[in-house]
Amino acid sequence: MPGAGAAPTLRCVRAITVPSPGGPDALVLAELPDPVATPGTVVVRVAAAGVNRADVLQRQGHYPPPPGAPEHPGLEVSGTVEAVGEGVGGIAVGQEVCALLDGGGYAEFVAVPAGQVLPVPAGVGLVEAAALPETACTVWSNVFMLAGLRPGELLLVHGGGSGIGTAAIQLARCAGARVAVTAGSAAKLQRCAELGAEVLVNYREQDFVAEVREATGGRGADVVLDVVGAKYLQRNVEVLAPNGRIVVIGLQGGTRGELDLGRLLAKRGALLATSLRARPAEEKAAIVASVAEHVWPLVAAGRVRPVVHEVLPLAEAARAHAVMEESSHTGKLLLVP
Structure with a gap:
């Protein structure tokens, strides 16, 4: 003392x-x-x-x-x-x-x-x-408060097996939305399916644009939650449904990409980017x-x-x-x- x-x-x-x-x-x-x-x-x-x-x-x-x-x-x-x-x-x-x-x-x-x-x-x-806390606040603020996901819409989640992804699947299902996910292994996709994801895309073997279009009769995704960034930018626009919203929350695939504004305009789409x-x-x-x-x-x-x-x-x-x-x-x- x-x-x-x-x-x-x-x-x-x-x-x-x-x-x-x-x-x-x-x-x-x-x-x-x-x-x-x-x-x-x-x-x-x-x-x-x-x-x-x-x-x-x-x-x-x-x-x-x-x-x-x-x-x-x-x-x-x-x-x-x-x-x-x-x-x-x-x-x-x-x-x-x-x-x-x-x-x-x-x-x-x-x-x-x-x-x-x-x-x-x-x-x-x-x-x-x-x-x-981080996952709930990230998903709620971006998918719901910002992008306004509605019942009956389809949410595409890149990185479905991540902490963000597993939370997004569950919250979207609770809101009455359908969920598509990309992930890099069969085990991750299986866990996503158990949580409620309906469209399962192994990004190592499949094209998520084609898979989501096929699953939605050509319509596409109403909301895209993206952790990849530049690498997926143009394909996110391609997969977007009319009046769709892309929310970029990560840059694992780079910070600079090419964007076809005409394509985004034709879809009346929105590109949003946030950091918590x-x-x-x-x-x-x-x-x-x-x-x-x-x-x-x-x-x-x-x-x-x-x-x-x-x-x-x-x-x-x-x-x-x-x-x-x-x-x-x-x-x-x-x-x-």
């Missing part, structure tokens, strides 16, 4: 850091200062952190955190509220929560804006709840509130469930990133401190 008048000892917490960009081995377990609950924030003792493609890009040096965000990766967590900052209402110490983050989730503790905190839905375990992480706090809070209102009841009712591929120790974050880059997983990868 320090003597009278001595400065208190600063507690440190374990976290995964990226001292310099590189491969999975660039992730290093280190000690960082304990986060503090400032006004408008809460500190969460992390039970699990979700691993996302954006974390891989950040590790590689391609996706820096927004100003003011923690430098270490991690965009979603579940856990128990450890401390509540001034001005925060409706959240109590000891409450089990999950949260959408600006960064810093690969740690034992993390500070979160109160507006980005969600209760753990009924029927979901504390660890598996970490698989929900860099949005202002008030926009994220609005998305989180909408997810709590519309998605969480579906999760509590068992109609939408987190799909977890594997749970790994925080110290094995490098292995989780290697699996992510191999795309050998279906659903989410989680890290537990």
Whole structure:
């Protein structure tokens, strides 16, 4: 114990850091200062952190955190509220929560804006709840709030076996829409079918434009949720139904592509592109509130469930990133401190 008048000892917490960009081995377990609950924030003792493609890009040096965000990766967590900052209402110490983050989730503790905190839905375990915030907020904000998917329409999801894809299938089916997916293996397509996808395209062997057209009598997809970007840009326009909407949320296939505006115009189509992480706090809070209102009841009712591929120790974050880059997983990868 320090003597009278001595400065208190600063507690440190374990976290995964990226001292310099590189491969999975660039992730290093280190000690960082304990986060503090400032006004408008809460500190969460992390039970699990979700691993996302954006974390891989950040590790590689391609996706820096927004100003003011923690430098270490991690965009979603579940856990128990450890401390509540001034001005925060409706959240109590000891409450089990999950949260959408600006960064810093690969740690034992993390500070979160109160507006980005969600209760753990009924029927979901504390660890598996970490698989929900990023995927639910991404799919709900893009497919429903932005693209306005309607009952009876067809949603084409590229990367159907991903965390985003497995959530999109379930939410679209709950909304009364049909779902087509692309994935790179029979096992992933089988899991997509179990979740409710009707049109299954192995992109290594089949042309998704032809397959979706055949399945829809030539009409095409009403909404395309695309994580690929430039590589699929023109074919996404080709597969689009009249009045269809393409939402680009990832750039795994590059950032620059050629677009036939005449073709898009003829279909009265819309090309939309969004990023969740860099949005202002008030926009994220609005998305989180909408997810709590519309998605969480579906999760509590068992109609939408987190799909977890594997749970790994925080110290094995490098292995989780290697699996992510191999795309050998279906659903989410989680890290537990």
